[in-house]
Amino acid sequence: ANTANAAKSHIIEMPLALTSMAQEVTFDQWDMCVAEGGCNGYTPDDMAWGRGQRPVINVNREDIEQFILWFNTKWKTLNGQGEWRLPSEMEWAYMARGTNTNITLQRVAPEQSGKSCEQCEALPEPDGTFPVRTLKANNFGLYAMLGNPQEWVIDCWHPNLSDNAQDGSPWLGDEASCTSGVVRGPSSPTVAIFIAQQERREVMLNSRQKNVGFRLVRGTR
Numbered sequence: 225a226n227t228a229n230a231a232k233s234h235i236i237e238m239p240l241a242l243t244s245m246a247q248e249v250t251f252d253q254w255d256m257c258v259a260e261g262g263c264n265g266y267t268p269d270d271m272a273w274g275r276g277q278r279p280v281i282n283v284n285r286e287d288i289e290q291f292i293l294w295f296n297t298k299w300k301t302l303n304g305q306g307e308w309r310l311p312s313e314m315e316w317a318y319m320a321r322g323t324n325t326n327i328t329l330q331r332v333a334p335e336q337s338g339k340s341c342e343q344c345e346a347l348p349e350p351d352g353t354f355p356v357r358t359l360k361a362n363n364f365g366l367y368a369m370l371g372n373p374q375e376w377v378i379d380c381w382h383p384n385l386s387d388n389a390q391d392g393s394p395w396l397g398d399e400a401s402c403t404s405g406v407v408r409g410p411s412s413p414t415v416a417i418f419i420a421q422q423e424r425r426e427v428m429l430n431s432r433q434k435n436v437g438f439r440l441v442r443g444t445r
Contacts (some may be wrong), residue, residue, distance in 0.1 A: 230428060242443040244311070244319055247356035247367045248279035248375065249438055252307050262294030263287065264339035271434050277355040279437040285405055285429040287330045288376060288438055295440070308440040310378040313385070313424070320369040322362040353437075373437035374407040374425075376429060381406055381426040404428045407436050 251270060259265040260268045268282040282290070288310065296307050346359065353372055369375075379394040380402035388395055396402065404426050427436065 242304075242363075242441055244366060244441045245308075245439045246361070246365055247439065248373065249291065249440065250277050250403040251275035251280050251354055252277060254283075255281040256338075257291055260294065263290045265289075268432070269434075271352065273352045274355075275443075277357075278353045279356055279368075281353060281373050281434050281437050282432040283376075283438065284432045285376065286430070292440065306444070310376055310438060311441040312392055313377045313379040313406050313408060314392040314394075315373065316369075316377045317378075318392065318407065319364060319366055320362070321419050322364045322366070324330045328331045329421050340376060370409055373435050374409045376427075376436060377406050377408055379406045380404070383403075385424065394419075402429070430442075 242318050247377075251268075252275070252282055254263060254268065258265055258267055258383060264348065266287055268284075268287075270278065270281070284435070290296050292310075299308065354371070359368045359371050362369055377394070379388075380396050380397040382397070382403040405428075406424055408424050410423050427433065
């Protein structure tokens, strides 16, 4: 194989335990937040793709912080330990990779066994969402790390991924210059395609987009 243009290795050591939601935060969860007086009363547009167990979309970073505030309060009333937060970009990449050593390309398609994916094939738009847990989980037990909406991470945008800290902590920059963030993952493959796990792009922190959602993790940085 031609290795002249191969991506440089980036070794990250994850020193602390990390717990992740198995799936993206759903409209059901978000709508509960709103019903209980949280999330600033904001009800995101579902683009007529459906709510319920579909991942919530059209949320910006401030919206997500309001959800996290409500979610952690709810978590603590149930005697939950620790606090939930957005993952760092390196934590997200680690979760997407799983134990797979080939992280350049992976084939992703809706699962046809177990849960029906008929709703995936009847979407109003090619980039529409489908219910969480429709795609097969990766070998960490995490659903749709590579499919359905792209996902916000906590990092500020920076073009050179190799500048990230080697311990998985986020790139935060300074408050004055951090006006855009990072979203990871390809969005909504409704047909079998090859996709790059390394895909990342810049999104303004105040931007609400139909192809971007999020999931939370719990663990000390």
